[in-house]
Amino acid sequence: MEPYHIFLVILALFISMLIGISLLTSRRQKSVTDFWLAGRELGAGIIGLSTAASWINASALLLATGLFLLIGVGSIWVWVFPNIAALLIIAAISGRIKNIPALTQPELMEIRYDPLIRAPVAVAITIMMVLFSVTDFIGFKLVLGTFFGIKPLYAILIMAISVAFYVSFGGFRAVVWADLPKYALLAGLAVSVAIMALLLPVREGLSITATAIARGPDWWNPFVMGGIMGALVFQMALLPGWVAEQDPWQKIWAARDKKSARRGLILGAGLMGLIYLCCFLTALGLSALYPMPTSEVEAEMLYPKFISDNVSPLILALLTVGFLAACMSCTSTFATSGASCISRDLVQRHIKPGATMKEMLTINRALIVVMIALSASIALNLDSIMEAVIIATVIGTTSYFFPIIGGLYWRRATKWGALAALIVGGGTQIALILYEIFWLHKSLDTVSPFLTEHGVLVGLTLSAIFFVGVSLATPPTEAIRLAPFFPEVENRVFTSQSFHVDKNSALYRDVMAKISQKISGERAHLNLSIDLQPVRADGAHISGELDWDSYVERLKSMQARWYTPTGSHIVYRFSQADMLACIKMVRGDLHQIWLSAEPKVAQIDRLKDELYVSYGEIEDALIEFGLSASPSKS
8 A cells, every 4th residue: 555545544443533522522612611711620631742742733743853954953942942931830830820710811911901902912922822833834744745636625634634623623621532542642753763874874884973973063062042141041032932922821721620721731841852952963863864954944854854755654643643642732722812812802801702502512613714714825826834933932031921921010001001002013023024124125133133033132122111001190999900810918818707508598509509600629619590581561571582791781780799800701709819719600592601710629618699689680680671580500
């Protein structure tokens, strides 16, 4: 059987497995939280494996190995170190991130600042995710073209259709569970190629040691690219963008607790280190087998060339599926991350806040397909892996790094400072990229080392200056938005609420019986559904359909604790700074309201009582709309 036919058979089996995972996980999708964050129930192991799989794709294998070949050890500052360091930094700040019950970074920024900042950041993140996804398609079309001579269009269609199908059905839970076999395939690919690359020269009587020495001291010098200052410049240019990248933050929000999030990201960094070590060993072996490459693209393509020259048809087919698995893992993560911004931060927030959960799940699936189709279309017209990654990274770095990280740690940051940083930093960066492409027709690096990677340090500096300066020049953010982020503000905002409930009443027992409870790590998941039933008013029968926006405003006017920091589609009963533990109200369907809370285990009994109190407040507000409420099992 031809290698290509073997590949198609194995590919069909692999995709069938992914579809099976997707169909199984789709059964657990009830809300947008289930679709985008797997119900906030992920443990450290799955987070670690998924993080590593989604941050290393086929392009990364080619790029890292190519950079080692072309530059040597010093290339770690360009790619390897920033990737691993970014995950470790995110792990270090994961406690702050996990405290906020957001689904996306723009939602977090609205909680912290104001609705004004949300839509621009959502657009910036979506652009980043599209460009990151483009690199996966580029890598796979290069691999299939090298191995089997497949046209780019067909390679991209294979990957786009596969990813669109299983992600749109299974959501984020399907993405992370499918990452487990994908990382196994990726690691198997990297380890196998490294072993082959080291053994083959020995069999042919070549000395890897002699070749390594012949590369010269510069190849082994970790600071060959501008010394320590050059390494520092690269970290300043790349690390902020990768630390602020949304997809690992979503894994933090999907974790069952802070400990799982932190340990998972640290594990992911270690698993990435294993893959990059294999890339370095592969580069050592390839340097003994092939002449020194003269360009980045030539260096990148030695990886698939070595495979196609030296393995059997069966092994070639297996390794190709490994490449596909790596590409699909990253693309699925980027697609869900970008589509979640469009869905949550634009559609649900501004266009259709009263949408039911069923409507939003349909919209979510459609947006996944749109994101993948857009990325695939762009990839057909690009060949440079590095450029797509760098452009996406520097735009994110200069636009919203300081607003989002500063918002977590600097109490004086304001919405106007965040907006100024976004506009000035991101605008400067886009202008510099356009200037380089259309005016200079060459890299800005040739002008000054401080303009490394499209002048990102200029955009980053301006972003920082405007963020701090405008924040200090504008009124401070209101305390209620600061309280979830800064414990010292909490006591000024929240007063303890004591409420009495009649635990002997039939209604109390009925509500308690309908509350579903599940323990996940250090937190519990409490859920209560409320069925809406029409009542007769003035002799007329009410339709039973609730005007959601009007109802939310009425509830807020009747009960001061109900609060909408991110729009009317989600309403919090703001009784404490721990927003995860607060009662949350969303629209289930046309005739149902859903209540939920994620308190720490020690708070379960109190939050169940608060659910009962919330039920009563909701029922009182419904009367004006000709509706009554009855609790039902979630």
